Amino acid sequence: MKKPPHNSPIFTRYDLNVEDRHHQGARKVSSDLLLQRVADSLVTGDEDETCMAVSQALNAHKPLEIINESLIPGMQEVGRLWDLGNYFLPQVILSSDAMIAGITLCEEEMGHSMERKAKVVTHTAEGDIHDIGMQIVNALLRAGGFDVISLGADVPIEEVVDACRIHRPVMLTGTALMTTTMTAFPRIAMRLKESGLDIPFVCGGGALSEEFVTSFELGIWGSDAAQAASMAEDALSGLDWRQLRAKWNG
Amino acid sequence: MKKPPHNSPIFTRYDLNVEDRHHQGARKVSSDLLLQRVADSLVTGDEDETCMAVSQALNAHKPLEIINESLIPGMQEVGRLWDLGNYFLPQVILSSDAMIAGITLCEEEMGHSMERKAKVVTHTAEGDIHDIGMQIVNALLRAGGFDVISLGADVPIEEVVDACRIHRPVMLTGTALMTTTMTAFPRIAMRLKESGLDIPFVCGGGALSEEFVTSFELGIWGSDAAQAASMAEDALSGLDWRQLRAKWNG
Amino acid sequence: MKLTDSMAYSNPQEMMFGFAQKPVTTRRGLVIGGGSVIAEIVPHPRPGSEKTLHTLLREFERANGDALERCVDIGTPNLVLENEHVFQMTDDAHWGREIAALSIRQLDEFAEQYGLKAAYRATIADLRKPDMVNIRDSERTSKVLEAFDACAEYADILSIESIGGKEIFDHCIIRNDITGMLFAQGVLGSRDMAWLWPQIVEIADKHGSIAGGDTDCSQANTAMFMAGGFTGKALSHSLAALSRAMAVGNSLVAYECGASGPGKDCAYENPIIKAITGLPMSMEGKSCACAHSSLCGNVMAAVCDLWSNEAVEYHRMFGGSTSAVFSEILSYDVASMNTAIQLGYQREYQACMVASDRYRSLQGFILSPDNAWAIGKAVVDNNQSYYARTLAAALTCGELMLADPQLYFTSYEKESLAGYMTELEKLPQEEEDFIDLCLHKYAQVKGFLPQAYGL
Amino acid sequence: MKLTDSMAYSNPQEMMFGFAQKPVTTRRGLVIGGGSVIAEIVPHPRPGSEKTLHTLLREFERANGDALERCVDIGTPNLVLENEHVFQMTDDAHWGREIAALSIRQLDEFAEQYGLKAAYRATIADLRKPDMVNIRDSERTSKVLEAFDACAEYADILSIESIGGKEIFDHCIIRNDITGMLFAQGVLGSRDMAWLWPQIVEIADKHGSIAGGDTDCSQANTAMFMAGGFTGKALSHSLAALSRAMAVGNSLVAYECGASGPGKDCAYENPIIKAITGLPMSMEGKSCACAHSSLCGNVMAAVCDLWSNEAVEYHRMFGGSTSAVFSEILSYDVASMNTAIQLGYQREYQACMVASDRYRSLQGFILSPDNAWAIGKAVVDNNQSYYARTLAAALTCGELMLADPQLYFTSYEKESLAGYMTELEKLPQEEEDFIDLCLHKYAQVKGFLPQAYGL
Numbered sequence A, B: 001m002k003k004p005p006h007n008s009p010i011f012t013r014y015d016l017n018v019e020d021r022h023h024q025g026a027r028k029v030s031s032d033l034l035l036q037r038v039a040d041s042l043v044t045g046d047e048d049e050t051c052m053a054v055s056q057a058l059n060a061h062k063p064l065e066i067i068n069e070s071l072i073p074g075m076q077e078v079g080r081l082w083d084l085g086n087y088f089l090p091q092v093i094l095s096s097d098a099m100i101a102g103i104t105l106c107e108e109e110m111g112h113s114m115e116r117k118a119k120v121v122t123h124t125a126e127g128d129i130h131d132i133g134m135q136i137v138n139a140l141l142r143a144g145g146f147d148v149i150s151l152g153a154d155v156p157i158e159e160v161v162d163a164c165r166i167h168r169p170v171m172l173t174g175t176a177l178m179t180t181t182m183t184a185f186p187r188i189a190m191r192l193k194e195s196g197l198d199i200p201f202v203c204g205g206g207a208l209s210e211e212f213v214t215s216f217e218l219g220i221w222g223s224d225a226a227q228a229a230s231m232a233e234d235a236l237s238g239l240d241w242r243q244l245r246a247k248w249n250g
Numbered sequence C, D: 001m002k003l004t005d006s007m008a009y010s011n012p013q014e015m016m017f018g019f020a021q022k023p024v025t026t027r028r029g030l031v032i033g034g035g036s037v038i039a040e041i042v043p044h045p046r047p048g049s050e051k052t053l054h055t056l057l058r059e060f061e062r063a064n065g066d067a068l069e070r071c072v073d074i075g076t077p078n079l080v081l082e083n084e085h086v087f088q089m090t091d092d093a094h095w096g097r098e099i100a101a102l103s104i105r106q107l108d109e110f111a112e113q114y115g116l117k118a119a120y121r122a123t124i125a126d127l128r129k130p131d132m133v134n135i136r137d138s139e140r141t142s143k144v145l146e147a148f149d150a151c152a153e154y155a156d157i158l159s160i161e162s163i164g165g166k167e168i169f170d171h172c173i174i175r176n177d178i179t180g181m182l183f184a185q186g187v188l189g190s191r192d193m194a195w196l197w198p199q200i201v202e203i204a205d206k207h208g209s210i211a212g213g214d215t216d217c218s219q220a221n222t223a224m225f226m227a228g229g230f231t232g233k234a235l236s237h238s239l240a241a242l243s244r245a246m247a248v249g250n251s252l253v254a255y256e257c258g259a260s261g262p263g264k265d266c267a268y269e270n271p272i273i274k275a276i277t278g279l280p281m282s283m284e285g286k287s288c289a290c291a292h293s294s295l296c297g298n299v300m301a302a303v304c305d306l307w308s309n310e311a312v313e314y315h316r317m318f319g320g321s322t323s324a325v326f327s328e329i330l331s332y333d334v335a336s337m338n339t340a341i342q343l344g345y346q347r348e349y350q351a352c353m354v355a356s357d358r359y360r361s362l363q364g365f366i367l368s369p370d371n372a373w374a375i376g377k378a379v380v381d382n383n384q385s386y387y388a389r390t391l392a393a394a395l396t397c398g399e400l401m402l403a404d405p406q407l408y409f410t411s412y413e414k415e416s417l418a419g420y421m422t423e424l425e426k427l428p429q430e431e432e433d434f435i436d437l438c439l440h441k442y443a444q445v446k447g448f449l450p451q452a453y454g455l
């Protein structure tokens, strides 16, 4: 079958145009070789290597040191590369898996689990089984140091409200990919208001629009899972839903 | 340039498929030759011929007779052929022009204008100059024997409300072809309610949907100009906007 | 002014999509009609967004941005972005200017960041409704010209859908009165364009913008739209086809006044205009179903240089906003045409587009390149007057339809067409006589103001 | 069950849109794959309309009616109308039945009144989310089967987008884990279809309906969708391409169990399936941009038998409802393909569709007929096991991409692809060994239930 001449005006490979526009590697996070090795293993997202590196480091360092001076800064590097557009999603997920494994080791050593920043409840709308978006959100929130209580997919409204009543999270997230299921969110928001729970409710998922989410109280629209952690940070720092909406939407 | 073989599965000429499905001519409306000639001239939509036929008939018949026994029944035949799908729009418009000319002659003879069924106010939405739909509606309402007060295109809300206050029509119509102008209709309806004018407000035009029009009080959705006259008849016979909506929408 | 007396193309076979005899290059270096077809996307603001300049700017920022982003995401090399003014943008030139400026900023960002080559077309709204104002001398008239001046600063291309003759046309179209339509389209419309377009061209030149072109949308498209599909009962398709042919006499004037193309998408007479002028033309067909249905969805692509969706209201769909979705559909439409050119299969591809619709409908038939060219030929061979060439276009159009045995008519269409032809054949030779006849016949039409046409 | 060991087409040049080796005829006499391409329109109900059966019926009545009306208005000879079940229609079989019955009534009315030939496809929603229920034995499982039985009474064609393996796939896709994706698509998905499809075929036969086919939408389309366009950063395009190739091992099972086609529109693996089976396939590309974007909008038409919009939510546009608008767009798309066939230009036309996207993206490249055929060949040549053929599909797909110098990669894509290939090459020979490996590796994945796959 005939083929068009090279460089014909049929399409443009913009991915090649912008390639290595911003090429950058991970930065060094520690002068200590053992700690740097832990960080490196995170950056490559190699869970086994992370576990080995952490156990080694535990001979010379306190668990908390390892967490604060290699695992967390290492993960921050990963986040930076992702923000830069150098890293793709799976790299971030793998790093976060590795970090969690590393932290678990440290926690065993400490004999108690480390202090998480705060609780975040996540779920996928009732009647909706499209939960990949939520899974990404979960991973990125965990990577950000939050205690994620994920209710899973197709979660009844009541269950969501109860979970908020019990856990008092700094933030609630919802994912919906169907216009026929997203209608659950305003109802959840209403029930939360009724129960006096003014929790910022970040809603995302293919079906949602900024218009829709900002049309009900508590609602903040999330266009990209990558925003989840920073939004939780904001909530943690005391911004209420109106302030979050003002900052992230519009 | 190559042509495809005849009857190839590229398209189907459905217009030919259904052609002369329902072929019918106009029915006789009067045994009186002069009156029938008037009716015939209407059916062919020949205004000059109608005028001649009417002046002739006036020698033998009372003006009101001519109106009631040839002009009106003749126009009814036209309406019937249009409903059957035998007649196209222009044929109806021309017949209605002819009828109006004929009636004018009779009125001159009577020395006073004939009793119209009732008043109907028509307009095209503020900011909208798409008024052909309205022009069709005007012609068909006149053909139906109604006294049409047409405010024209791009009519300010206040003007519409005032016209209703002054004329107290049995029905108000609005036409809008732009989604950016149709928003005037709910506001008109509201102002009418405020002024205690519960006039059925039939809204049509490419931009409108049944959902939209039935979302505000007084609103009745008109999908086709051909409905206007029958709707006015219903209003005249005492149906209120709710009953009209129930009958024509949903 | 001397009317065009020759064809740019010596025969229809020379005409091909993506190629115009006189390509146009925008100030951003986008070449139109220079060997490839380019998508022209037209987003339309949602109701309510026109309430304030701020909300309308936001709306266009979104709609334009979504279109540009989608083009980058799927690899569309070039794009023309058109904003058809809503009332407010022309009524207040400041609005038009701000939105043009915004759009240009967006275009330049994408050019800078990705290398996407694009152009911006501003289509001013013709607010001069003839039965409401004196189209040559009214506040609305000056507003239209101010809007042109304001947008020309930024826009790569300027257009309008002028509505001269519309008051007569509307009166006649619903009365099956082809004489009046000929008067409205051929005489009044042409005279209005001859008055309006030199001013537009001057404004464009002053700002280094391109005077694109005009369309007889207000008349021929009303006819096409009312004739509708195979179940339509509002108008005969033959009248709509004749109205299309008569549109040429009208739209051609813009180019005779110095418009250089790309012509306006909704001008379905553009295949004829291109045959005459050799200028690049924007056209629309199947992928403008979002704006209105047509019976010539494929054939319209046969000789297009830009390929448009006419207008789509900004809304979410599962696949993104309508602006993104239709950019993608248009992009792939033109990609296959450009591939055909690259592979040397453009003739075969064109034949498929034409044969798809040639006998589907009268509109499709007369807009097939060969017939379009023949109508154009009649226009230039009868250049004694606007009237003469418009009448010739209509007569030739009718003869072409009657001559092809593969083109079937319902009995109603056959009768109608016969009727129109006899009516046309009975019309006077000279323009003056025709004008006198019409001035008398239509004196009573609401809002008709002969002076507004210099009559 | 013995796995397919031969190709229906002895070479890719034999494959052409509109022609399937084994055409299918519906109970209404519509022939699919018999020499012309037919549009498949898929309207989707608006949010809120699912509240009651009454409102949902009204919604589909409108959406279906608009599509049929538009086809008559523009002269579309044939149509396939698909309703993709929303949750409620499958959850309560009565709803599914009522809507199927209504749709059939509408089809028959139009056939009677105008002679429009159409068919109705009911696509049942697969509610058996593996990490929530035992997909072989749960209330949802029986509901799915009941829905099939209820709709088979009326529907001309039955389909489903089954989701076996999805729990593992979702876990692995976001972890760049191709081994797990191979397990999910090749082993789990295939075993689920082998369990599910004989039951569907039996139901279809009982009612004289057609068991259309399945799709790996739940997996390969998730990958394609996440890889996105040229600015996407969620997933590598090479992984999405490999996932597409692996989808064949999965979707093919439905046909091995007796499904006869037309395959499901969203199965972008269908060109490969058609090469293997010779059955008619529904495909989607540029005109399903309303449902999602893609980098293979034209090439997907190269060997399609039905041409679909995947799904469009019912809404008003200027040109009518989305259902009418997309029926018109699809109608003209297929009209030009059918014209090409009639003129004998189908090869040239096909070449344009293919060359438009062949080097635009990896997905477009591997779905070009020649590559699709080659991947199919690898599948049938390695029919020892589901695992073996799926692995072969992936490896061949990777080799094809690496072998063509005109196909460019970003460095990230190059690295990624190299990585996947080495990982695949290291995998065990035998299916049992692979299964053991995976049962161990993914034992901890939330909701993974080996017994649900007979493991």
Ligand code: B12
Residues within 6 Å of the ligand: A127, A128, A129, A130, A131, A132, A133, A134, A136, A137, A173, A174, A175, A176, A177, A178, A179, A180, A202, A203, A204, A205, A206, A207, A221, A222, A223, A224, A225, A226, A227, A228, C318, C319, D044, D084, D085, D086, D087, D123, D124, D125, D126, D127, D161, D163, D166, D170, D217, D218, D219, D221, D222, D225, D226, D290, D291, D292, D310, D311, D312
């Ligand atoms: C994969 C897929 C499936 C998979 C889902 C697997 C899974 N576990 O998720 C399967 C096969 C199971 C499936 C089933 C169905 N699907 Co489906 N599916 C898709 C598809 C192709 C891709 C969705 C996806 O995974 N996207 C990738 C993820 C990552 O995107 P995302 O979730 O939106 O998340 C991103 C952002 O939104 C954001 N985000 C998301 N959540 C949050 C939260 C926070 C806090 C923040 C900050 C950000 C954020 O972050 C992510 C990016 O970083 C879409 C196509 C489309 N156009 O969307 C259809 C689609 C969603 N499905 C659709 C349909 C109709 C169905 C079915 C009903 C089909 C059927 N008849 O069987 C069933 C649904 C059954 C049910 N009750 O849910 C329709 C929905 C139509 C509608 N009503 O809106 C779509 C749109 C396809 C279409 N065009 O018709 N589907």
Ligand code: B12
Residues within 6 Å of the ligand: B127, B128, B129, B130, B131, B132, B133, B134, B136, B137, B173, B174, B175, B176, B177, B178, B179, B180, B202, B203, B204, B205, B206, B207, B221, B222, B223, B224, B225, B226, B227, B228, C044, C084, C085, C086, C087, C123, C124, C125, C126, C127, C161, C163, C166, C170, C217, C218, C219, C221, C222, C225, C226, C290, C291, C292, C310, C311, D318, D319
């Ligand atoms: C002809 C036309 C024009 C003509 C109008 C001439 C005239 N005097 O009407 C002209 C050229 C002037 C024009 C101008 C413009 N137009 Co214009 N125009 C059209 C077009 C092509 C056809 C409209 C038409 O005549 N239809 C035929 C009539 C008979 O249909 P109808 O009015 O709907 O009436 C039928 C039914 O609705 C019903 N009906 C109507 N009223 C009533 C009332 C009652 C009581 C009942 C019972 C029934 C009923 O009966 C009729 C059938 O029997 C449409 C295309 C489209 N898709 O609609 C665009 C369209 C309406 N125009 C459009 C636009 C954007 C414009 C402009 C802004 C373009 C510009 N930038 O210049 C300007 C508008 C300026 C302004 N402020 O109004 C858009 C509107 C977009 C939107 N926001 O919704 C459309 C939809 C085109 C598009 N796809 O973008 N236009």
